[in-house]
Amino acid sequence: MTASAPTAGLAVALVLLGSWALGGQESAQAQDTVNFDIDPEITGNGANTLGTVEDCVQVDISSPSFDDVSDYEIDIVVSGDTQAPTMYDVLLNFDSTKVHIAALGTDRLIKMPGAYPYGDELPDSDGTYAADAYYLVGAGIEGDGTLVRVGLDIGASGVVTFSLDADPLTAYKSGAGNHPVMLDSGMLAINDYCGNPPVGGIAELPDVSDSAARDYIGLAGLAAAGALAAGGWYARRRLP
DSSP states (O other), rough: OOOOOHHHHHHHHHHHHHHHHHHHTTTTSOOEEEEEESSSOOOOOOOTOOOOSSSEEEEEESSSSOOSOOOEEEEEEEESSSEEEEEEEEEEEETTEEEEEEEEEEEEEESSOOHHHEEBOSSBBBEEEEEEEOOOSSOOSSSSSSEEEEEEEESOOOEEEEEOOOTTTTOOOOOOOOOEEOOOEEEEEESSSSOOOOOTOOOOOOOEEEEEEHHHHHHHHHHHHHHHHHHHHHHHHHHO
């Protein structure tokens, strides 16, 4: 569920008030782009560290079922002009027929310890999860790293694409002000493949039920028969 309108509105109003009070400091610094991405492999990730950000990861989950328990974790990560954040606001889109967002395993304050989190309550099963946090005073941890760790309650097999939406006015804010953002996506293959399934190194033959394939096979047979006949003719020509 989403936080109530009065609560969310009050939170945003307080943040804007804080921004007004710090306006002079913000104007003295430049704001460059912050890149938001999904990393389905969290190894090496932290508040100001990033491992290899993967486009897709394959995982094996035995007998997946929704039970409000985190079965796997992914990260929403940031890179670029990642000055110490004072506020962020991001929306994660997911396939709710395969995954839900679990309360256990989800951490919205990795990069902003002690900040006030708001947004959607957990667990979340409606296909969109709003994750937000802000400081009235202070700032978070600068550097490329994990913004939000997301615990996934996995209920079915298949490939899930996670995408992001963000309001450019509130997506990533630092002492320099609001940063422009770029958004990317990631995938998780649950008991499935990220790409085409392997064929064991053997070239896949065309379906012989297809008329073109049957014609091809027929022509190949005629060519083989012709080669044998030519070989026999040549052998006979060499006999005394």
